[in-house]
Structures are given as structure tokens and as C-alpha cells.
Amino acid sequence: MKQPVRIAVTGAAGGISYSLLFKIAAGEVLGSDQPVILQLLEITPAMDALRGVAMELQDCAYPLLQGVVLSDDPTVAFKDADYAFLVGARPRGPGMERKDLLEANAAIFSVQGKALNDVASRQVKVLVVGNPANTNALIAARNAPDLDPTQFTAMTRLDHNRAVGLAANKTGFATPTINRVTIWGNHSVTQVPDLYHADVAGEEAVDAVGEDWYKNTFIETVQKRGAAIIDARGASSSASAAQAAIDHMRDWALGTYEGDWVSMAIPSDGSYGVAKGIIYSFPVRCAFGRYEIVQGLEINDFIAGKMKASEQELIEERDAVASLLPAETEAHLENVQIADRSNRELNARGLNADEKAVFTERF
């Protein structure tokens, strides 16, 4: 049997984690032959509830679950972690301004970034789910100078999956026939769901759904889907957010399908003119546990304007917490470039037949 990998999850007694943990333990991230140890972080007042969740994990008798660690100390929960799902975040309270919210979360994610820097595996893959996810990921990355910034990502996969699901529902085609959908920018209402490079069952996606409907209904529906779910369910999206987190991490670890790509919010390397350093959602392909931005897509003015607006929002978010961000060191910037170059080299030399075996098979 393989050696177990350590998977840290924060906000582990919350609603999203209640769906997420039982999927991780069942093998949905890394497959049914990969044992895992769950390392769960909560705030002190939630430790009793967390023990209840751990009891239920034990009660599932998962063959793959080789251990569960519970802690309110990030240096315990992140110790040697190979994967970290940062789910917990401070929600907006009554009377809280946007800047208050950003700062409250900056405090959380700077502590967690430092802890990851100090104790996590040097190859740790970090996914920030807690909102504002992109800027929280930026804060964590900047507080982890010994890690490569490209190890820090934020989740736009829920938006990506929503876009695929909506296109499937509109056209009647199954989701595996829908490829190369992109979410650009921030995981917020400024996100840009882009169908111009996508296709549905071999037809250009914008034609398949109709350009009017795409521009006037599709984009806004995806952007505001979170609120629509709350209206219908009376509770926020938990199960679908957990599934998106699973999908994000699985594809990052095991690879994307040939002919398709996924959306991940990652440190911008300047591709498509996006300001370097902010955590921005791009179309990416994954292989060998790395991701690479899909290059060379032609961006029309309609999309370019929206991309700029979302970039602007992220720059403003960054600036709002600037006083809490450690300076970006030269070495840190160099890391981004090295990681980026390495990814490009990987892509440029192509994949041989053996290496392709690491891609998961699409049925």
C-alpha cells in the first residue's frame, strides 16, 4: 500500500468541510489506493463540534483513512501537510465594511501562511476556499517566503463547474462534452465566465447556447449563482463548494483531461496583461502535480473589459490590506519566475507516451 499523505483542512467543523472531509476520506481526491491522514483545524470554541465530526469519520470505517488530527493550532494542523484546504474564513458580520472583512481575514491568513511556511511539506499544495479567496490566498502566500508562491491557489472551480453545468442544462448535452470553459479574475461577482474558447459536443459553445443568451443571461447567472442558491435552499452552497474543492485539488494533483482545461486562481505571471502577483483566475492545464496557464487565447473586447474590471477589484483588495502584507522579496518574485519557467519548459518539451499515463482517463 502507498504511504499516506497528509491533508490539512481548516474550518473543519463548518458546513463545507462537513461535505468535503467525507469525500476526501472516501478517496475522491487522490483515488482509492491512496491512504490519507486528515489534519483538522478549528477555532477553539468549535473544538467540541470538531470532535463530533471526527467521531463520524471514525464511524465510516474508511479503509483509506489512517488518522485524524484535531487542533486549534495551525502549526499542528499544517505539520508536514502535503495538501491544505483553507476553508475557514471570517464571514461578513452585521455592520462590517468591506475593508473590515478584508482585514479580519488578512489576520487569519497571514497566521496560516506563516504556519504553512514553518511546518508544512515543502511541496504543499494550498487551496483557499474561504472568501475573499483570491486575496486571502495572496496574504497566505506573501507570509510564506520559503514556499513557492505558485503553491498557493484560490478556488474558482465552483464558478467553472457552475458554468459547465449551466451550459449543459441549456444545450441538453452531458458535461463531459463541454470543454475549455474559462473563469477569469476574482471569485466574486466581477468574475468573467468566458465561453468564447469553449465547445459543446464539438460546436462552438457561444453558438450552441446563443450569443444573446450568453451575454445577457449566462454570465450574470454564473456570477450570482451563490445568492440564487441561498434564496432557494435557505443556506449557502456547501456540497457543491466541497465538490469543486475536490475537483480543483484532484486535477492539480493528478492532471487535467487532454483537450480540456480548468480554471484556477493562481499568482499572475503577467499573462494576458494581468498585473503580476495578484491571485487571478486563469485557464490552466495540469500535469505532474503542476499547473500551467493556457497561452495564446484571443481575447475580444467584450471579455477584455470585464477581465480588466475584475483585475482592478483584486488590485483594490490587495491595496486595502497592503499594510498587513510583508514586502514581496526579490527571491520571492524570482520563485514565481522559476516556477513559471519550469512549467513552460515542461510544456514546451511535450509529453511522451509514458508520461501521459499520469493523466486521468475520461470515459
Place this chain on the structure above:
Amino acid sequence: MKQPVRIAVTGAAGGISYSLLFKIAAGEVLGSDQPVILQLLEITPAMDALRGVAMELQDCAYPLLQGVVLSDDPTVAFKDADYAFLVGARPRGPGMERKDLLEANAAIFSVQGKALNDVASRQVKVLVVGNPANTNALIAARNAPDLDPTQFTAMTRLDHNRAVGLAANKTGFATPTINRVTIWGNHSVTQVPDLYHADVAGEEAVDAVGEDWYKNTFIETVQKRGAAIIDARGASSSASAAQAAIDHMRDWALGTYEGDWVSMAIPSDGSYGVAKGIIYSFPVRCAFGRYEIVQGLEINDFIAGKMKASEQELIEERDAVASLLPAETEAHLENVQIADRSNRELNARGLNADEKAVFTERF
């Protein structure tokens, strides 16, 4: 690609289903090559919440999910269903006596039994999760005279998994090394967690955990685990119940591991002296989509007394709703015997090499 199977789930907007549906759609029951259509039943006032859940299912863009049907009419939700998870049940309200609870649920499950009888696939596999699960399953079965009673089962897999998890936690061995645990009887505090035929990493389980601890701590811990979870979490077991439902149906459909068995509450055929016809949990092995009671286990007096008490409870539950139970017809009883005989013949002739391939592989 395979033809989709239809999976009906009742109480589909409730807590257990919120974990269950997203596992079914991800392929945890029937594997990653089996498309599914979910047919979801709720009471009329919960249809808005159910639409919210369906939106989230769409938002996951599951490759295997080929359709979702929402209805408050069981003849719609059960139409051609190959599998039915009966999760929804009436919980005990304030001032409600045990008999009131049994009768309120008898009303629900008699309607659902009739609907399954009228519209479900003739091979439908039914799992009752909603409590009192055993007697609810009995009521549904008796209201479905055209189906084989052995198609109706109730869930003691959560108790089974809890017993395995607890033994693993006590001994430090991984759950796959713990085999042949049994839950006898009712899914209630009278259930009988039996370790006398089990082993842990090759050692007799009762020796591995210590007989005193087994008799004085283990049994009661498993019996009262539901209440302990509520104490810790402030909410009842949902995720672990959903996982147990997945495990029950998966093993029934795809087979149990060689050298192990699972616990399922099924119509008693009189094995081990248990009154015929009541839905009683036995150790079973599954293959070819059928289950068979493990025969020939030696039952000591300690266990036998507890088995009798649980049987007595189930007889009382049955008698409390007797006025609502259609008479058991000769043909219906004959069906039980035919199904039972057929299962025995299957086992008696043994499995050839090809047939063994249907067993799922244990790593």
C-alpha cells in the same frame, strides 16, 4: 458508455440526503463508469429547498449525472427506479408516543411501498434509512405484493461501520484488517454488535479488544453512538449515515469482499431462530446483486439473549402497526422462500473464476 440507472431518494432535501446525493452523483455507489439519473422525492413544502439542492447538483457538472427528477409524488419519483433510498421519515415530535411515531411512519411507508409496487423497476433494490427503519421496511414490503420481499432492506450498516471503526480505534489496526463484525436485530438501542466471529489483523476480535471491554464498553458505545454524536456535534449523524447508505447499496449491488461480510436488515427467513418475516439484521454476503445470510455461526448465550430481546422489540413494533399491514399472502411468503432458495443455490454451487471478477477488489 453504460445506460444510466435510476436512483430514487426520498427526504431528498434533508440533512442525510445532502451528503448522500453528492456521493451518488460522484460515482461512489456504482463506480465511475455508471451514469445515473437521480429521482428525488420530498414533501410539498420542501420542494423549494429541493430545487436548491438540484441547482447545486447541476453546479457540480458531474460527468455521471444524466438527469435529476424532482417530485412530491412517489409514483413519479419511483418510476422505473433501479435503486431506492428511503431516507425521509417522520421524526418523533413533542408529546408523540412510540405508537404514534410508528403509525405516522406506517402511513408514509405504506404509500411508498404501494408506489414502488406500481411503478419501480421489477428488480428495484430498496434501502430504508428513515427510522424506525426495520419496521418501515416491513411496511413498505408488505404493501408491495408484486415485488419480492427480499428487495426491501433496512440500514444497520451505520452500526456495523461504527463497530468496525471503534474496534480499529481501540486496537490501532486499520479497518480493512477487521473482518466479520456482525450487527444482529433492530437498528435501535437493542441492536447486538457481535465480535465473537470477527477478527482484527488475524487475531480473534474479542481477544484483541479484551472481553471485558467488549461486553461493558463496546456494545453500549455502538448502541448509543447516535446520541453521543448529537451531544458532540449538536446535530444528528448525517454524513456517516449517508456513507453507510452508500456502502450498503454498493456492496449489495457489487458484492462483498471475500473473507468478510456486512450487516443488513432483511426479511428473516427463520435463520438463527428469528421469527420469519420481520426485518432483522443478519450477517450477509453479497454477489451478483443478491445477498445471503451467513449460516452456521455458533451463537453463545450472551449474544442469544440479546438477539431475542431485539427480535421481541421488532415483533412489538410490527404488532403496533398490525392494523395498517396488509395480510401477508401465501404468494408473498412463497416469494421469500424462492428468493432464499435461489440465494442458497447460488452459494452452494460456488463461484467460478470469471464470476469472482464481479467482487470489488480490496487493496
